[in-house]
Amino acid sequence: MSIEVNGNVFETDEEGYLATLSDWSPDIAAAMANEDDCDLGDNHWEVINFLRNYYEEYQIAPAVRVLTKAIGKKLGADKGNSKYLYELFPYGPAKQACKYAGLPKPTGCV
Amino acid sequence: MAQAYKTEFDTPEIKEYPLIPHIRKGAMEHSKPFVAKAQHQESLGFPGELVDNWQQVALAKMAELLGKYRSIRVFLDTCVKCGACTDKCHYYLGTADPKNMPAARQDLLRNVYRRYFTLAGKLFPKLVGAVELTEEVLQDWYRYYHQCSECRRCSVYCPFGIDTAELTMAGREILASVGVGQKYSNEIITKVQKIGNNLGLPEPALANTLENLEEEIKDDTGVDVRLPLDEKGAEVLLVTPSADFFAEPHVDGLMGYAKVFHQAGISWTLSSYASEAANFGIFIGNYDNMQKLAQRVRDAALELGVRRIIVGECGHAWRVAYSFWNTLIGPFDFLDPDYPVPQHICEFSYDLIQRNALKFDKTANDHRILTFHDSCNVARASRMGNMPGGQFVIPREIIRASCNHFHDMSPETIHEHTFCCGGGGGLLTDDLVELRVKGALPRMEALQQVVDEFGVTHMAAICAICKSQFSKVFPYYGFDMDMVISVHQLLGDALVLGETH
Numbered sequence: 001m002s003i004e005v006n007g008n009v010f011e012t013d014e015e016g017y018l019a020t021l022s023d024w025s026p027d028i029a030a031a032m033a034n035e036d037d038c039d040l041g042d043n044h045w046e047v048i049n050f051l052r053n054y055y056e057e058y059q060i061a062p063a064v065r066v067l068t069k070a071i072g073k074k075l076g077a078d079k080g081n082s083k084y085l086y087e088l089f090p091y092g093p094a095k096q097a098c099k100y101a102g103l104p105k106p107t108g109c110v
Numbered sequence: 111m112a113q114a115y116k117t118e119f120d121t122p123e124i125k126e127y128p129l130i131p132h133i134r135k136g137a138m139e140h141s142k143p144f145v146a147k148a149q150h151q152e153s154l155g156f157p158g159e160l161v162d163n164w165q166q167v168a169l170a171k172m173a174e175l176l177g178k179y180r181s182i183r184v185f186l187d188t189c190v191k192c193g194a195c196t197d198k199c200h201y202y203l204g205t206a207d208p209k210n211m212p213a214a215r216q217d218l219l220r221n222v223y224r225r226y227f228t229l230a231g232k233l234f235p236k237l238v239g240a241v242e243l244t245e246e247v248l249q250d251w252y253r254y255y256h257q258c259s260e261c262r263r264c265s266v267y268c269p270f271g272i273d274t275a276e277l278t279m280a281g282r283e284i285l286a287s288v289g290v291g292q293k294y295s296n297e298i299i300t301k302v303q304k305i306g307n308n309l310g311l312p313e314p315a316l317a318n319t320l321e322n323l324e325e326e327i328k329d330d331t332g333v334d335v336r337l338p339l340d341e342k343g344a345e346v347l348l349v350t351p352s353a354d355f356f357a358e359p360h361v362d363g364l365m366g367y368a369k370v371f372h373q374a375g376i377s378w379t380l381s382s383y384a385s386e387a388a389n390f391g392i393f394i395g396n397y398d399n400m401q402k403l404a405q406r407v408r409d410a411a412l413e414l415g416v417r418r419i420i421v422g423e424c425g426h427a428w429r430v431a432y433s434f435w436n437t438l439i440g441p442f443d444f445l446d447p448d449y450p451v452p453q454h455i456c457e458f459s460y461d462l463i464q465r466n467a468l469k470f471d472k473t474a475n476d477h478r479i480l481t482f483h484d485s486c487n488v489a490r491a492s493r494m495g496n497m498p499g500g501q502f503v504i505p506r507e508i509i510r511a512s513c514n515h516f517h518d519m520s521p522e523t524i525h526e527h528t529f530c531c532g533g534g535g536g537l538l539t540d541d542l543v544e545l546r547v548k549g550a551l552p553r554m555e556a557l558q559q560v561v562d563e564f565g566v567t568h569m570a571a572i573c574a575i576c577k578s579q580f581s582k583v584f585p586y587y588g589f590d591m592d593m594v595i596s597v598h599q600l601l602g603d604a605l606v607l608g609e610t611h
Contacts, residue, residue: 058318
């Protein structure tokens with residue numbers, strides 16, 4: 001599969017996750033969200049940017065509690081929980097947000 | 111989301127009482143998981159893609175398995191089509207596809223076995239239902255051996271004890287051997303071999319995650335409870351599913367284990383090298399891969415110099431540990447013989463409870479009304495404690511010690527009769543979401559009954575797959591995703607920290 005953004009075609013896996021991490025750009029994230037009828041607002045970007053920074057440091061997406069704690073610090077304690085993250089990313093923060101951030105899909109018993 | 115698999119389907123209806131559905135031929139013929147990429151086939155020792163002489167390779171593999179495992183031949187020879195298994199499989203009950211009746215699913219392999227390995231099948235194939243190994247048969251194997259979660263409920267009712275799971279494993283091993291393995295399992299096994307766990311969580315990320323959890327417990331309780339990593343000389347090595355580090359509700363169970371170790375005053379450690387309890391080698395039926403994954407646990411235990419190995423809440427891990435570790439990675443002569451080898455975290459906590467070493471404030475769980483889901487591989491393939499049925503008694507006793515309100519689900523859906531969550535055996539993947547939702551039906555019906563009757567608010571479980579599966583499928587049936595909870599979260603919430611007893 002692939003995704004076309006601004007006239008360029010980028011390879012993805014069967015579920016639409018970017019095949020090559022370095023292909024990522026904010027426009028790709030927006031295009032992926034668009035396919036899901038999702039408008040990316042500032043709070044979505046806080047999550048996406050945190051995921052990308054964490055991935056750059058640790059080569060893995062953050063565990064859910066690491067993510068909720070970080071988001072709680074940035075956006076306020078009432079938003080530092082997975083309920084809020086599911087509001088932002090209804091298909092699941094670990095999977096949908098990782099996808100928009102250009103990260104591979106988390107695998108395992110999750 | 112844009113997907114290469116079916117996401118639109120009808121969720122089965124929860125009826126007033128469970129009904130055995132009329133068959134719907136081909137109802138799940140479209141369901142099959144993504145095929146493994148060449149790199150994830152080759153890293154496991156399989157060919158990267160379908161080999162040209164796949165029939166020859168498949169039959170040679172079948173011959174090898176028949177020679178290696180006496181059980182396979184017995185199971186293939188024995189079925190008399192009595193029908194006892196037909197309505198016992200959650201996937202049949204949820205999908206009505208007749209090929210999901212266990213005997214029919216087994217027949218996909220059995221019919222080919224007859225054609226090539228029995229005299230009657232060689233001479234009079236049509237008389238004995240023997241079939242050629244065609245591409246269509248291979249496709250059916252791929253579809254339907256990935257519509258069995260190897261939960262073995264059908265085996266409980268089979269008068270001959272035919273173990274469907276073993277035939278599914280054989281089917282999957284043949285498939286991988288001709289070049290068509292399953293993406294989900296094979297990618298994960300590759301990650302464990304490279305990094306040490308299913309998630310691919312490297313040591314620095316694991317250390318960071320554990321530090322975060324220590325801070326969280328401190329914030330919540332004011333107590334310094336540690337989650338140690340790679341600490342040589344600890345008494346206990348805890349091997350737990352990596353989902354415990356990563357996901358909810360799993361992570362609250364992990365913090366529960368930490369609180370128990372803290373309160374018991376027993377030194378323990380996790381290992382970054384053996385940071386996975388689950389062993390997906392069993393899912394694909396491949397001994398060599400199962401052995402390699404298990405070996406990491408032995409190596410870590412020796413390296414860290416521990417005296418005991420304890421396994422966290424993980425169903426398939428416990429099956430492999432309890433039933434196979436001794437053969438795979440034994441002998442365990444370096445461990446303390448005064449404790450079970452290996453020991454389940456529930457056995458560990460139960461023992462402390464029995465000795466009055468833990469103090470509980472059960473009112474901490476008074477806002478919850480509990481039921482308990484027996485995980486298939488714990489229920490039917492292992493035991494806990496030193497009494498028959500200990501695997502049923504012990505988790506429930508932990509819940510009762512921690513909670514005031516507990517109600518079991520209907521007897522034909524618990525203990526050895528338990529239904530699989532619908533996501534076990536290597537099927538916990540989004541490309542099989544329709545199968546997972548439909549296969550969860552029998553458990554959802556039993557849950558609905560105790561919700562209606564007793565106002566049950568939470569279902570506790572001791573398996574990472576069960577917890578993730580229920581979080582995913584609950585909303586399809588109108589339940590909240592956070593109704594599933596770890597047994598050790600209940601214990602951790604009620605445990606009085608700080609004083610020693």
